[in-house]
Each structure stands twice: as C-alpha cells, then as structure tokens.
Amino acid sequence: MSELNTQIDLETTDKLTYIQQHTQQELPDILRAAINDYYQKLKHKKKKTPFELLEESGFIGCSSVESDLSINYKDVLATELEKKYGNR
Numbered sequence: 001m002s003e004l005n006t007q008i009d010l011e012t013t014d015k016l017t018y019i020q021q022h023t024q025q026e027l028p029d030i031l032r033a034a035i036n037d038y039y040q041k042l043k044h045k046k047k048k049t050p051f052e053l054l055e056e057s058g059f060i061g062c063s064s065v066e067s068d069l070s071i072n073y074k075d076v077l078a079t080e081l082e083k084k085y086g087n088r
Contacts, residue, residue: 004031 008016019030054060069076 016027016030019025020027023030025033048056051060066072066076
C-alpha cells in the first residue's frame with residue numbers, strides 16, 4: 001500500500017464530506033472507487049469517427065429529400081429557384 005498526502009480546496013472537501021455521509025465509506029475506499037472509475041473511463045474511451053460525431057449531433061438525418069437527389073439535383077434546384085424567383 002502507498003500513502004498519499006494531498007491538499008484539496010474547500011469545495012472538494014465539502015463534496016468528499018457529502019459522499020462520506022451518504023455512503024458511510026471511509027476516505028481510502030472512496031478514493032479507490034473514484035480512481036478505479038476514472039481509470040476505466042479513460043481506458044475504454046475510444047476516439048470517435050467524424051461520422052459518429054455528426055450522427056450524435058443530430059445533423060445526419062435532419063432533413064428529408066428525394067431518394068434520387070444525387071442524380072437529379074439540377075432539376076430539383078431549377079424547380080425550387082423557379083418557385084422562389086419566377087422566370088427571369
């Protein structure tokens with residue numbers, strides 16, 4: 001076992017006291033659990049792909065268009081511009 005000596009600010013002290021009061025755990029047990037949780041979180045954290053980030057943001061699938069838009073986009077654009085601006 002290693003001994004740890006550190007100083008923490010008042011806010012962190014209050015949080016630690018709250019945890020102790022609500023869990024009835026001793027300080028070493030709380031620190032061990034917190035370090036284990038943080039370690040697991042970092043160890044299993046994987047870098048997300050750009051697709052995953054866009055998917056999480058809600059950007060993908062936020063609109064609906066014709067399924068063949070990639071083929072006839074010029075016709076669709078011309079029709080929409082005609083509706084908006086008329087024949088010029």
